[in-house]
Amino acid sequence: MSSELSLANVTAGYGEFVILHSVSLEVPQKKITALVGPNGAGKTTTLKTIMGMTRLREGNILFEGEDITKLPTYRRVELGISLIPEGRGLFPSLTVRENLVIGAYTKKAREKIHESMEIAFSIFPKLKQRLEQKAGTLSGGEAQMLAIARGLMSRPKVLLLDEPSQGLAPVVVMELFQAIKKLNDELGITVLLVEQHVKESLELAEMAYVMEQGSIVMKGRGSELLADPSLKKAYLVY
Numbered sequence: 001m002s003s004e005l006s007l008a009n010v011t012a013g014y015g016e017f018v019i020l021h022s023v024s025l026e027v028p029q030k031k032i033t034a035l036v037g038p039n040g041a042g043k044t045t046t047l048k049t050i051m052g053m054t055r056l057r058e059g060n061i062l063f064e065g066e067d068i069t070k071l072p073t074y075r076r077v078e079l080g081i082s083l084i085p086e087g088r089g090l091f092p093s094l095t096v097r098e099n100l101v102i103g104a105y106t107k108k109a110r111e112k113i114h115e116s117m118e119i120a121f122s123i124f125p126k127l128k129q130r131l132e133q134k135a136g137t138l139s140g141g142e143a144q145m146l147a148i149a150r151g152l153m154s155r156p157k158v159l160l161l162d163e164p165s166q167g168l169a170p171v172v173v174m175e176l177f178q179a180i181k182k183l184n185d186e187l188g189i190t191v192l193l194v195e196q197h198v199k200e201s202l203e204l205a206e207m208a209y210v211m212e213q214g215s216i217v218m219k220g221r222g223s224e225l226l227a228d229p230s231l232k233k234a235y236l237v238y
């Protein structure tokens with residue numbers, strides 16, 4: 001399995017605060033990788049660091065074999081990395097269509113906007129019926145689907161998803177996870193998934209990492225970690 005994205009001994013944080021301590025992580029190409037761990041472990045910080053939105057002190061980030069450690073965020077987006085942030089970050093007073101258009105903000109993405117919308121609808125067909133609806137009036141599940149669809153508008157090779165299932169009812173979570181699987185299977189998009197639903201995300205993921213207090217404490221295939229007694233105990237996964 002070749003890595004599309006990797007972090008090598010990354011130490012990073014905010015201003016004077018160091019949050020990630022020598023984190024190494026491999027995200028294999030065209031697979032789903034899960035990153036789980038308790039609140040405050042540094043999962044969001046890891047995703048922000050991949051986007052170049054934190055203060056990196058040591059270590060390197062590689063994307064398709066290139067060192068992107070010093071690139072600004074917009075260049076990382078142009079190269080094909082897209083972050084769907086925690087809390088979705090939609091514009092509530094804009095329509096579904098307008099939110100999607102905003103997702104295609106790089107020059108390359110603007111040229112492919114119609115094709116990209118059709119791709120997004122192939123994964124989230126419900127959005128097509130709601131194009132003129134204000135994003136603020138969508139249900140929680142629909143809003144999350146729009147957030148991911150908007151991320152697809154930049155035509156990413158790697159999608160970083162920060163707790164997409166937050167606040168959603170179990171049946172909607174299942175639907176969302178199926179959509180994530182579909183965009184991985186059918187569009188070949190590599191996924192790094194941060195989740196609180198540990199069991200479901202480990203079932204979905206080829207590879208998985210457990211982070212605690214800014215360090216990776218366990219890694220392995222999703223199925224292996226699911227079977228690990230210490231993980232079961234820590235995360236009450238049965």
Ligand SMILES: Nc1ncnc2c1ncn2[C@@H]1O[C@H](COP(=O)(O)OP(=O)(O)OP(=O)(O)O)[C@@H](O)[C@H]1O
Pocket residue numbers: 014017019037038039040041042043044045046
């Ligand atoms: N802008 C910031 N400035 C200083 N510290 C921050 C900042 N953002 C986050 N932190 C701290 O970094 C640590 C890790 O936070 P992070 O959001 O990465 O955790 P997380 O694993 O995503 O948690 P959760 O599951 O609650 O989302 C926390 O102690 C948090 O308070």
Ligand SMILES: [Mg+2]
Pocket residue numbers: 043044045086162
């Ligand atoms: Mg978080």
